[in-house]
Amino acid sequence: TYIMIRENSLFCKLVRIKSSSKILFDSFMAGFRSELQTCPCCGAKGSCRIHAYYDRSLVDFIGGTQVRHSLCIMRLICTCGHTHAILPDFIIPYSSYGLFFLLRVLAEYFLRLSTVERLCERFGITLSQLRRWLQLFRVQKEDWLGVLSSMEVSGLSFLKSLLTQPAYSDFASAFVRRFTKSFLQSHKNPALYCQQAFGP
């Protein structure tokens, strides 16, 4: 079974640094200790070891243009037999676009800095892609806040509240716990998936 582990990272720091997802990923993995992890399936501590690596692409928006990185994702295997891909929370499972890319598109959309056509052109995305992200954002905002509260909080306010949190990973972890998928993840997880955010 193919399962992922969500990893925490300091979101705000990342936004301020304006670093690339690739640099952040490499620095995150440099500090990652597989022997300290808890298996999200069986709960055992220190029972995971490195199983394999695979390549994955991730799209960033740097210097006004799309940049595609290739990331080397580590997969752990636990003595219980489950495998876990290690993904920091700025990687959205099943999305080739990184979290920063999506949040930036959404922020510029809500700030109405330009027309929707210009926005899509600037980010190199189609109008239907933008609509899918907006719809996903609205649905998940409502899931998170509840229908009534969601009506009182604009998209921009909600986005701002996420970006200004002291630790985005707290939100990311809580979201995964409640909805068993990541924020802005559109595809559902496989049936035997036990995605979990780990503490730093």
Ligand SMILES: [Zn+2]
């Ligand atoms: Zn296990």
